Amino acid sequence: xxxxxxxxxxxxxxxxxxxxxxxxxxxxxxxxxxxxxxxxxxxxxxxxxxxxxxxxxxxxxxxxxxxxxxxxxxxxxxxxxxxxxxxxxxxxxxxxxxxxxxxxxxxxxxxxxxxxxxxxxxxxxxxxxxxxxxxxxxxxxxxxxxxxxxxxxxxxxxxxxxxxxxxxxxxxxxxxxxxxxxxxxxxxxxxxxxxxxxxxxxxxxxxxxxxxxxxxxxxxxxxxxxxxxxxxxxxxxxxxxxxxxxxxxxxxxxxxxxxxxxxxxxxxxxxxxxxxxxxxxxxxxxxxxxxxxxxxxxxxxxxxxxxxxxxxxxxxxxxxxxxxxxxxxxxxxxxxxxxxxxxxxxxxxxxxxxxxx
Numbered sequence: 001x002x003x004x005x006x007x008x009x010x011x012x013x014x015x016x017x018x019x020x021x022x023x024x025x026x027x028x029x030x031x032x033x034x035x036x037x038x039x040x041x042x043x044x045x046x047x048x049x050x051x052x053x054x055x056x057x058x059x060x061x062x063x064x065x066x067x068x069x070x071x072x073x074x075x076x077x078x079x080x081x082x083x084x085x086x087x088x089x090x091x092x093x094x095x096x097x098x099x100x101x102x103x104x105x106x107x108x109x110x111x112x113x114x115x116x117x118x119x120x121x122x123x124x125x126x127x128x129x130x131x132x133x134x135x136x137x138x139x140x141x142x143x144x145x146x147x148x149x150x151x152x153x154x155x156x157x158x159x160x161x162x163x164x165x166x167x168x169x170x171x172x173x174x175x176x177x178x179x180x181x182x183x184x185x186x187x188x189x190x191x192x193x194x195x196x197x198x199x200x201x202x203x204x205x206x207x208x209x210x211x212x213x214x215x216x217x218x219x220x221x222x223x224x225x226x227x228x229x230x231x232x233x234x235x236x237x238x239x240x241x242x243x244x245x246x247x248x249x250x251x252x253x254x255x256x257x258x259x260x261x262x263x264x265x266x267x268x269x270x271x272x273x274x275x276x277x278x279x280x281x282x283x284x285x286x287x288x289x290x291x292x293x294x295x296x297x298x299x300x301x302x303x304x305x306x307x308x309x310x311x312x313x314x315x316x317x318x319x320x321x322x323x324x325x326x327x328x329x330x331x332x333x334x335x336x337x338x339x340x341x342x343x344x345x346x347x348x349x350x351x352x353x354x355x356x357x
Contacts, residue, residue: 070106080105080125098145109162116143121159130211140195153200155184163223178219181209206257208238222274235271262309278331288321300324318344
């Protein structure tokens with residue numbers, strides 16, 4: 001990759017096939033499996049003695065380094081009715097991690113606590129439309145895929161995305177709400193037996209939010225929390241902008257939309273998923289909605305910019321619009337992994353990159 005400040009060219013690239021679904025990533029994958037065609041180059045690389053039969057199907061515990069993907073769509077592709085989370089280990093077969101009971105609609109509000117509990121938002125719709133969707137809740141699932149409890153609160157109104165600051169026995173869980181256009185901070189108490197809410201505080205509001213027949217909803221989505229600066233970054237899709245909420249961890253009141261840090265009509269086309277690169281730059285996907293600054297010459301873009309609002313770079317994940325969706329970044333030592341979803345052709349991509357010396 002052409003970078004002069006952090007990453008060298010990718011060392012490896014991986015693609016996983018998935019069924020059409022809303023996907024969310026955790027770096028420490030997808031409902032029904034769809035075969036992925038191999039290119040001639042990849043076929044040549046296959047050993048002629050490679051067996052056809054797959055490895056054993058696993059249903060079990062998640063491990064560090066696995067990627068989890070939550071499904072917002074069901075196998076019928078009906079939005080707001082997905083009930084599964086799939087585990088994608090680095091060197092093992094796909095595994096069904098969680099199977100919930102309909103109606104759910106598991107969203108990109110997906111995080112994992114140090115004690116092994118998975119937090120995931122649900123935003124159910126009986127007919128696949130946002131107009132009939134209910135407020136939903138946050139599920140607490142143990143590391144073996146068993147539902148432990150459900151978090152409900154009046155401030156949880158269509159949990160669409162989330163960010164987590166985990167301090168082992170306590171945690172700050174930030175949730176972006178699609179039905180209210182607000183962000184709530186849930187102060188959590190975490191033990192070996194479960195998760196409870198100590199306090200719920202609405203810390204931001206006023207973001208544009210509306211139903212969309214194609215994307216389900218356009219509302220505040222991607223959240224990134226920077227604990228060093230105590231700043232929560234919010235990608236608001238309908239506003240087509242990224243905002244910063246200061247003093248997010250302890251703020252006792254609603255700070256409105258916060259400070260605008262990035263609004264770029266040239267490169268933003270429905271700011272959606274959000275992640276932070278190892279150097280502190282922010283990465284945002286675009287939903288390419290027909291109602292939000294669409295550009296057919298910039299389809300499925302993943303955009304990089306500084307926290308001070310300076311554009312750095314963009315890449316297209318797919319030649320058709322609407323492909324870029326969930327993304328995540330994991331850094332261990334001098335190696336980083338960037339994971340992104342291409343929702344147009346239902347692919348899950350991972351780049352492994354080396355940081356500069």
